[in-house]
Amino acid sequence: MAGRKRRLGQGLRPPPPDPDQPRHLRRARLPLPPRRRRPGRPAALTRYVFLWSFSCRRRPRMLSSVQVFRTDGRARSPCDGVEGFLCPFNRGDRPMSHADPLSPLTPREEEMIEKLSRLPRPAILQRLKEDLQTAAWIELATIPIYLYTYYSIQRAERSGENVRPCDLFANKAGGVIMSVAVEEMLHMSLACNILHSLGVDPQLYGKSPASYPTPLPYHNPVGPPGPHGGTRVRIPLAKLTYEQLWHFLQIEYPESVDAWPEDRNWNTIGQFYSYVRCLIKCPQVRDEDFQVRGRGAERYQIQPYNYSPNNVDTAHPKERFDPWGIPGRRGRRPNAADVARFSNAPDSHTGPSPLITVSSRRQALEAIDTICDQGEGFAHRPTDDPSHAEDSHYYKFLKLQAQLEQYPHHVEKLPPLPKPPAPIKPAVTAAELAEVIVNFPDNPTSKSYAEYYDKSPGSRVNYRPLSDLINGVYQYMLIMTETVFKVGDAGPEKGGQKLFFNQGMHFSMIWILDKLIQKMRLYTLDDGHAVAPTFENLDLGTRQEAHAGLVQLADAVSAEPYYQDLEYYVDMIKNRLPDVSGYWQSGPQPGQPVPVPYPYKDAPPWPTEIGPQPEGLPLHACMGLNSCRASDRFGTKGHEDPGRPGTYVVNECAGQGYCSTAADHTCLAMNECRNQGGCGLYGTAEDQARPGVNECKSLGSCATPINAERFSTNGPNKRKSVWKRARAVFEENWPELRKKIPEAPQKLGPVPAPFADVGPPYLWISDDNEERTHMTACGASGLSGAGGCV
Numbered sequence: 001m002a003g004r005k006r007r008l009g010q011g012l013r014p015p016p017p018d019p020d021q022p023r024h025l026r027r028a029r030l031p032l033p034p035r036r037r038r039p040g041r042p043a044a045l046t047r048y049v050f051l052w053s054f055s056c057r058r059r060p061r062m063l064s065s066v067q068v069f070r071t072d073g074r075a076r077s078p079c080d081g082v083e084g085f086l087c088p089f090n091r092g093d094r095p096m097s098h099a100d101p102l103s104p105l106t107p108r109e110e111e112m113i114e115k116l117s118r119l120p121r122p123a124i125l126q127r128l129k130e131d132l133q134t135a136a137w138i139e140l141a142t143i144p145i146y147l148y149t150y151y152s153i154q155r156a157e158r159s160g161e162n163v164r165p166c167d168l169f170a171n172k173a174g175g176v177i178m179s180v181a182v183e184e185m186l187h188m189s190l191a192c193n194i195l196h197s198l199g200v201d202p203q204l205y206g207k208s209p210a211s212y213p214t215p216l217p218y219h220n221p222v223g224p225p226g227p228h229g230g231t232r233v234r235i236p237l238a239k240l241t242y243e244q245l246w247h248f249l250q251i252e253y254p255e256s257v258d259a260w261p262e263d264r265n266w267n268t269i270g271q272f273y274s275y276v277r278c279l280i281k282c283p284q285v286r287d288e289d290f291q292v293r294g295r296g297a298e299r300y301q302i303q304p305y306n307y308s309p310n311n312v313d314t315a316h317p318k319e320r321f322d323p324w325g326i327p328g329r330r331g332r333r334p335n336a337a338d339v340a341r342f343s344n345a346p347d348s349h350t351g352p353s354p355l356i357t358v359s360s361r362r363q364a365l366e367a368i369d370t371i372c373d374q375g376e377g378f379a380h381r382p383t384d385d386p387s388h389a390e391d392s393h394y395y396k397f398l399k400l401q402a403q404l405e406q407y408p409h410h411v412e413k414l415p416p417l418p419k420p421p422a423p424i425k426p427a428v429t430a431a432e433l434a435e436v437i438v439n440f441p442d443n444p445t446s447k448s449y450a451e452y453y454d455k456s457p458g459s460r461v462n463y464r465p466l467s468d469l470i471n472g473v474y475q476y477m478l479i480m481t482e483t484v485f486k487v488g489d490a491g492p493e494k495g496g497q498k499l500f501f502n503q504g505m506h507f508s509m510i511w512i513l514d515k516l517i518q519k520m521r522l523y524t525l526d527d528g529h530a531v532a533p534t535f536e537n538l539d540l541g542t543r544q545e546a547h548a549g550l551v552q553l554a555d556a557v558s559a560e561p562y563y564q565d566l567e568y569y570v571d572m573i574k575n576r577l578p579d580v581s582g583y584w585q586s587g588p589q590p591g592q593p594v595p596v597p598y599p600y601k602d603a604p605p606w607p608t609e610i611g612p613q614p615e616g617l618p619l620h621a622c623m624g625l626n627s628c629r630a631s632d633r634f635g636t637k638g639h640e641d642p643g644r645p646g647t648y649v650v651n652e653c654a655g656q657g658y659c660s661t662a663a664d665h666t667c668l669a670m671n672e673c674r675n676q677g678g679c680g681l682y683g684t685a686e687d688q689a690r691p692g693v694n695e696c697k698s699l700g701s702c703a704t705p706i707n708a709e710r711f712s713t714n715g716p717n718k719r720k721s722v723w724k725r726a727r728a729v730f731e732e733n734w735p736e737l738r739k740k741i742p743e744a745p746q747k748l749g750p751v752p753a754p755f756a757d758v759g760p761p762y763l764w765i766s767d768d769n770e771e772r773t774h775m776t777a778c779g780a781s782g783l784s785g786a787g788g789c790v
Contacts, residue, residue: 102350102362103369105281112261112278121284125198128279131263132195135276135371136202137217138269139188141209142251144474144535145235146181149248150174151517151533152239152440155316156782160323161333168317169403169428170436171781172341173240175316176396178780179343180248182314183374183393186307186354189481190367193301196485197358199292204478205546206537212237212443216251218272220265223250224413227406237535239440240433242406245397252394254415273372280364287360298357302484305492305684306501307355309344310713312681312779316341323782326758327711327721336783337711337719345390346685346714348374382418392418405429438521441529446471446536452525463531465556466520466566471538472553473513473573479546480504483580492686504578510682512577515569523562543584547577600764603754604639610661611635617741621691622706622723623659623760624751625730627737628744632657653749655730659760660705681779685715691726707765708758723759727751 105113116124155174158167192202213234215221223233226246235251238244255270263275279285291297317339325335348354350373351366358364374393382395391399395418401407403424414420446467453462484505490496523531540549554573557563563570612635617628630636630650638650639658651657691706710722717725731748738744750756755764 102365103277103372105277106257106274108258108260109274109278109281112275113281116278116282117284119284124279124282124284125289127263128276128285129195129198129200131272131276131279132191132198133200133203134217134263135191135273136188136195136204137207138272139184139191139371140204140207140478141214141216141235142184143181143188144208144533145212145214145237145251146177146184146248148237148440148533148535149240149244150177150181151521152438153177154436154438155780157436159782161320163317163320164432165426166428166432166436168319169433170240171316173400175314175341175781176343176400177240179310179314180393180396182309182311183344187371187374189302189307189355190371192481192485193298193356193358194290194364194367196301197290197293197298197364201485202482204482205475205543206539207478208474208535208537210537211445216269218264218266220267223253223267226250226412227410229411236443237440237532238442239437242401242404245401245404246412248397249394249401249412249414252392252397254392254394254417256415257417270372273368277365277368280361280368285361290359290361290364298359299489300485300487301357302355302501303357303489303492303497304353304355305498305686306484306505307353308682308684308714309346309348309354310342310718311683312713312781312783314343315713315779315781315783316343317781317783324709324761324763326708326761327719328724329758336709337721340711340713340719340781340783342713342718343390343396348390382421394418395421399424403428404433438530438532439528440521440532441525444532444534446534446538449531460526461523461561463520463523465553465560466516466531466562467534468538469553469557469570469573470513470516470520470533471536472540472550473508473516474533474535475538475540476546476550476577477505477508477513479540479543480508480578480580482543483583486583492684500578503576504580506682507572508577512569512572516566519562519565519569522565544581547579547581550577600754600761602642603752603764604634604642604658606659606760606765607633607639609633611637618737619661620657620730621660621704622726623657623755624655624723624727626651626657626661627654627741629653631661633659633661651749651752654734654744655748656750656752658752659765681710681713683714688712688715688717688722689725690729691722705760705765708755708761721758727759 153170153174155171157170158164163171188204192204195202213236215234219233221233222231225231227243233250235247236244238247251269253268255268255274259268259271259274261275261278262271266272266275293300317336318341319339320333321336321339322331322333323336325331325333325338327335327337329335346354348370350369351363354370356363356367356370358367374390382391398414399421401410402421405427407427408423444467446464449467450462450464453460453464480500484497484501487497487500490498492498517533521530521532525531540546551574554570557566557570610633617631620626620631623632626632629652630638631654632651634650636650638648641647641649706723706726708721708723712718712720712722712725734748738746751759755761
């Protein structure tokens with residue numbers, strides 16, 4: 001170091017302070033950079049805290065943050081404008097980096113830790129385990145409540161250019177509610193990951209609320225007055241109404257700044273998680289407590305790649321749009337990608353990703369912070385993410401209320417922070433809302449459907465078998481969630497947990513539960529109510545017996561008159577859902593968009609059948625992604641030239657083929673082979689960045705063929721054309737792919753006209769929009785499949 005100026009801290013290796021140690025016990029260990037004093041604020045009022053972490057080589061490095069606090073508890077920011085500094089103390093007013101920083105303790109939390117630190121270590125660990133299991137049950141209790149209201153909404157009653165204000169509100173409400181439900185699933189997963197790290201297997205099967213309306217576990221039964229002055233905190237299963245949104249606010253009600261941490265008789269979920277945070281921060285709790293299953297045990301927790309903040313169901317259109325518009329092209333109206341709004345932001349989390357595995361105190365605290373900041377009692381500002389792009393759960397629901405006509409006259413007690421929004425125009429009246437809501441009953445049960453049938457069995461339909469089947473699917477999904485902790489991580493591009501999660505969780509949610517409920521709500525009872533799901537704790541037997549029990553429920557539906565409507569999905573239950581028993585051995589409608597005149601009469605008709613393929617060539621997901629001559633939908637026979645009837649033309653070059661050679665499939669987890677991923681409706685950012693190059697059956701992002709109107713919903717390609725991204729990936733991979741196909745040309749051929757710039761549009765794939773059976777991957781928002789989504 002001779003002859004050189006020494007940088008701050010260079011060459012010094014002091015023992016780093018514990019970043020989890022209470023703030024008042026930490027001390028700075030290095031000299032500080034000079035700073036200017038601010039008039040009237042003596043430097044003596046401020047103390048500095050340096051946070052350290054270790055790299056895998058055990059070299060100390062300073063985190064990208066120095067937190068600055070005044071002795072009076074308020075935050076200061078002498079480091080404004082200097083990279084690497086984070087301030088301040090108040091959770092609701094802190095600047096952000098790519099993810100939220102770890103929340104400092106409040107004075108109340110420090111007091112609670114002081115009290116808890118006097119208890120024996122075994123008592124603290126036992127209480128922490130009990131509270132984390134309760135946390136998973138709290139999150140689980142909210143999911144059916146949100147889903148029930150979500151399925152009462154007719155999101156695409158009208159679409160495209162024909163939407164009314166109430167249609168836009170309905171679609172927005174559906175996207176917002178689904179976005180919250182997705183994050184509640186994330187929160188349940190985070191709580192379960194912490195619990196698993198402590199050596200406890202999470203228990204979810206049979207743990208939904210026993211009946212509705214329901215209290216949340218250990219919640220204070222009395223809360224702030226609601227729309228009718230009532231103070232009971234019991235949440236119903238109910239359709240979308242102003243009052244049901246109030247019940248949502250009861251769930252997400254913000255904690256006050258000076259709230260005392262509580263895990264029993266709590267008023268806000270924020271108080272409950274504050275108590276859990278205090279338990280983790282107790283000096284009796286150590287890193288090794290989160291490593292009791294041994295080295296590498298976090299591979300068996302739910303992995304980060306299984307979570308996506310957005311999909312086509314969390315999106316909603318901001319305004320009227322041209323459903324035939326192509327992403328990136330300007331038309332007479334905005335296209336679907338232009339108007340799409342996403343309720344969740346990718347940076348609304350603490351730590352490296354929203355879903356993290358846990359093997360240390362700090363990671364457990366990061367998981368708790370993500371849960372709290374996304375909606376469980378966040379008090380100080382409406383948003384919950386560094387980019388200020390995502391509202392907290394509480395504020396999402398409050399803004400939906402603010403668009404209903406009752407809001408300006410509300411009498412329910414709202415907290416002062418965050419400040420309630422002004423009424424949002426245009427206001428939706430109760431009559432308008434009724435036009436886009438299915439008339440679900442309040443708190444239905446399977447028993448009530450049986451009683452309805454028994455009163456007049458000769459003239460009524462028995463919907464209990466259908467209700468029981470849906471409850472069975474729901475409970476089996478909880479069993480599969482528990483089973484994930486028995487399936488190790490083999491990486492996001494291989495088998496193992498990723499494959500199990502796609503074939504089990506994604507498949508059952510998107511392709512079975514969702515579709516059965518969509519069919520169910522079309523049936524009507526004599527009193528005018530629609531048949532609705534009940535989300536009950538139906539007994540499927542032991543976890544070893546559950547799959548067989550679910551198949552029995554599927555068989556029972558086959559005798560009912562509505563079986564023909566459900567046969568496709570019932571067969572999926574019996575033949576495609578994974579049997580987990582081996583893991584448990586021990587143990588034109590109104591508003592339908594009208595297509596423009598068919599512009600592709602000079603192109604060969606889209607082939608619904610796949611022609612004979614040259615042997616040994618890989619399948620591909622869409623037009624322009626073929627790796628060899630004749631490797632397209634028309635195969636070796638070729639297509640008839642529209643200008644020369646009787647003359648057949650075979651595509652001459654790689655990259656020049658018409659559409660996919662992969663079997664048609666409509667969504668995530670439905671593909672049968674590698675290289676069939678595609679559409680971008682669902683899937684992680686990684687999946688959607690690599691359309692068409694998935695490694696295996698059930699992996700990859702969505703449908704084939706990829707229609708030109710599709711846009712990605714996650715990752716760097718968000719709002720951009722899926723087909724263009726697929727073509728770019730194909731071109732990037734061509735040099736490696738060509739090594740496997742010696743006869744392939746060095747240069748790819750052009751995509752066939754007139755689709756060279758955008759890929760195959762929906763109108764061409766669906767034969768002038770008269771046949772829609774080959775393109776049904778639309779999602780609930782109706783934003784992705786042009787005119788075939790209504």
